[in-house]
Amino acid sequence: MFDPHSFSLSNPDLVVDPYPFYEQIRECDPVHHSQMYGGSWVLFSYEDAAALLCDPRLTNDRATLPVMALPEDERAEFTDFVAFLHDWTAFFEGGHHLLRRKNMDQVFRQLTPALITEVVQDAVDRLIDGWEGRTSVDLVEEFARPLPAMVLTSLMGAPESDHEKLDHWADDIAYLFGASSLTAGDVRRGWASAEAFMAYLTDLARKMARHPESTLLGGLLTQTTSGFTFTEAEACAQCVLLMFAGLEPSRHLIGNAMLALHRFPDQRRLLAENPRLWPAAVEEFQRFDAPVQYIGRMAAESFSYRGHDIEKGQVVLPFVGSANRDPKQFPDPDVLDVRRRPKHLAMGEGVHRCIGAGLVRIQTAVALRTLLTRRPDLEVRTDPEPEWNSYVGFHGLKSLTIAA
Numbered sequence: 001m002f003d004p005h006s007f008s009l010s011n012p013d014l015v016v017d018p019y020p021f022y023e024q025i026r027e028c029d030p031v032h033h034s035q036m037y038g039g040s041w042v043l044f045s046y047e048d049a050a051a052l053l054c055d056p057r058l059t060n061d062r063a064t065l066p067v068m069a070l071p072e073d074e075r076a077e078f079t080d081f082v083a084f085l086h087d088w089t090a091f092f093e094g095g096h097h098l099l100r101r102k103n104m105d106q107v108f109r110q111l112t113p114a115l116i117t118e119v120v121q122d123a124v125d126r127l128i129d130g131w132e133g134r135t136s137v138d139l140v141e142e143f144a145r146p147l148p149a150m151v152l153t154s155l156m157g158a159p160e161s162d163h164e165k166l167d168h169w170a171d172d173i174a175y176l177f178g179a180s181s182l183t184a185g186d187v188r189r190g191w192a193s194a195e196a197f198m199a200y201l202t203d204l205a206r207k208m209a210r211h212p213e214s215t216l217l218g219g220l221l222t223q224t225t226s227g228f229t230f231t232e233a234e235a236c237a238q239c240v241l242l243m244f245a246g247l248e249p250s251r252h253l254i255g256n257a258m259l260a261l262h263r264f265p266d267q268r269r270l271l272a273e274n275p276r277l278w279p280a281a282v283e284e285f286q287r288f289d290a291p292v293q294y295i296g297r298m299a300a301e302s303f304s305y306r307g308h309d310i311e312k313g314q315v316v317l318p319f320v321g322s323a324n325r326d327p328k329q330f331p332d333p334d335v336l337d338v339r340r341r342p343k344h345l346a347m348g349e350g351v352h353r354c355i356g357a358g359l360v361r362i363q364t365a366v367a368l369r370t371l372l373t374r375r376p377d378l379e380v381r382t383d384p385e386p387e388w389n390s391y392v393g394f395h396g397l398k399s400l401t402i403a404a
């Protein structure tokens with residue numbers, strides 16, 4: 001029997017299906033102190049998650065998170081790595097964050113929905129064309145994984161054929177923010193990949209004869225907003241951030257959504273009959289099975305929250321995966337309803353809300369709509385049960401067989 005007071009992300013049942021656990025914790029201990037990251041506060045209700053994501057007493061400066069649980073004497077080795085992570089816009093706060101974020105938002109605005117749709121549609125069609133003559137396909141490895149990497153690599157301004165290399169580097173870095181316990185070896189691997197990624201991007205930046213503004217790297221190198229321009233090193237570091245932040249959750253969203261449609265075939269029929277529901281459906285997929293289950297914050301000051309003393313420097317983790325299933329916010333939360341139009345927290349809330357939300361909306365809708373239109377008889381195989389990632393921070397499937 002699960003004891004909510006010993007909440008642990010290393011519990012293998014939690015990785016497969018965290019929702020029954022969340023339900024119990026929401027009822028008996030919604031603001032809970034856990035041993036994650038060497039001691040942290042975990043919050044499970046929608047109200048708490050939404051409030052704390054916007055609480056100015058918490059900071060998003062989590063550049064030290066990968067090394068926090070390492071012994072003191074091992075941390076010194078990673079000083080340069082932590083300094084590199086400190087360049088990421090996501091880890092700035094207040095006016096410094098706003099300035100960088102406005103600049104990046106402007107760069108993203110130059111990627112029009114028409115351009116994104118064209119890049120995504122082209123990649124989706126080529127991936128599906130490649131299955132000609134096949135009777136079964138691993139949707140995760142052969143579609144959900146390569147697609148976001150192909151799209152983001154192209155949008156960045158790099159040759160699409162490099163997408164596997166970039167995806168691999170981004171994975172090593174993402175692991176440092178998704179795994180619940182880390183060794184010095186994990187951090188060493190992440191740092192080596194970040195260095196290789198930076199060398200690659202610096203080379204690419206210098207090769208761009210003119211920096212084309214319709215690419216992310218080109219935009220980041222040239223965009224000036226409110227007098228602020230990224231240096232070359234900072235622009236490259238933001239590209240690493242985009243890849244790290246964007247690839248893994250995008251891939252999981254596609255896999256999780258396909259599995260959800262398999263479990264709710266009436267919703268798949270509804271989408272086939274009403275393709276206009278796709279944009280709303282993508283929001284519901286995010287609510288129903290969030291690829292990012294919790295968001296990290298750190299207490300910038302000590303304060304009391306609902307009778308609990310949160311100390312300065314402690315990690316605070318609003319579990320948006322649980323918030324999105326809170327029945328106080330969403331009636332029948334365990335039911336997938338593509339007409340729901342939920343105000344979910346899967347992409348965060350407040351000033352740090354996901355910068356790639358627009359891209360994700362187009363990418364997921366185009367990918368799944370095309371797949372189900374071109375392969376209307378496609379069946380998801382759940383015998384044996386699909387395998388999940390071994391850490392709940394990024395919640396997604398390792399593989400999902402489809403008969404196409």
Ligand code: HEM
Pocket residue numbers: 053060089090091101152241242243245246247249250251253290291292295345346347348349350351352353354355356357359360
């Ligand atoms: C299904 C896919 C995705 C999910 C579920 C997701 C989710 C999130 C979440 C939960 C946050 C944290 C918000 C916070 O701290 O309050 C975030 C931030 C961020 N995301 Fe995404 N994301 C996705 C795709 C992407 C993509 C495709 C990109 C880039 C192209 C991206 C770039 C970022 C960046 C840069 C931030 C930091 C923003 C800031 O702190 O100002 N994400 N995302």
